[in-house]
Amino acid sequence: MPSRRRTLLKVIILGDSGVGKTSLMNQYVNKKFSNQYKATIGADFLTKEVQFEDRLFTLQIWDTAGQERFQSLGVAFYRGADCCVLVYDVNSMKSFDSLNNWREEFLIQASPSDPENFPFVVLGNKTDVDDGNSRVVSEKKARSWCASKGNIPYFETSAKEGVNVEEAFQCIAKNSLKSGEEEEIYLPDTIDVVSSSQPRSTGCEC
Template sequence: MSSARVNMRPSSKNTLLKVVILGDGRVGKSCLMNRFVSNQFDEHSFHTIGVEFLNKDLNLDDCTYTLQIWDTAGQERFRTLRTPFYRGSDICMLTYAIDDKSTFSNLQMWKNEFLYYADIKENTPFPFIVVGNKSDLSSTEREVSQVEMETWCNENGITSYIETSAKDANNVQEAFRMAVRQWIKLETRADKNEIPFNDTVDLKTKHVEGRTSCCIGSGDE
């Protein structure tokens, strides 16, 4: 993990993406992150204090992305501690637990809190991804159906959503990949807007590579 990274000084520049994971306490944000980064799962993990941070390289379409993942504390008392970290995010992962309706209902609050503190201008598309965790639970325990989730996402203009299980390592990698893809999609669209005469866009390759040289600045946006 991190100790390895220090010695592994990158000799060429990576695309850095800041990812924030939001959601109510106990939906399994830290577990998602730990599963994704170190492929570990701890059944009895603590509440996150304020924030946690890990980074992980992810290869997608011949391009390496370094995800800087900020896992936040869901408890209300940590609100003033976590909100400062929203600014400069590239991707926002909204999480809930499929066995807890209230965590799903709170997605709207989390989305609004994020938009407010991350300083995202209204009507600007932002790469959100909605993640319903604990998909390993039996259907009797489920309180939020996939249809409900899709409906909510459609209403909120979010096109990336997935159900995961940090416990069974199900869809976790996919969730992060999906998030990065969503980011790429919006970035290329943003590029397209900047260069209006170039209206044929190959979504997959060329523009992504083109982005690597300038996406470093996104840390300050």
């Protein structure tokens, strides 16, 4: 019986507290949205299997806390990432202005081998709020920032209504594949303790 092999793609979602990181992840993975806001403590992740060109991939999506007091946890979660998603609220200029800090922090903590070409994707979320009348960050401004950082792909999303969420994560998955080292991982039916003589194959340098 052949072992079940998957290629693991690790995605990190960053952004200020309250911009909708958890909601975006839940909408994509579970097709669910909750109006009840609950701040993420530390970090959490969901997985979803995606298929490209007859190959199956496991997308491991890490949702991290936006509060500054949890940023020291970053190193363990950022390492081994294949793509970083930067999220802001189109109704909050402060959350947009924070994107640069989140991007820089990620590059410092994750230490990717090729920081100049590491794949980022930017999501402008909450486009549904007040039918767009509360919006303070224009699409033009956001796209200009993305262009200045190496033409980062940009999507405007509504986690609540599911607008552009699927399309954004398809782009995220494809960019994760481009980040270089694809890693075949063995997913056993039971968890085995890896002996010290065997190399770890998780890709996580936590």
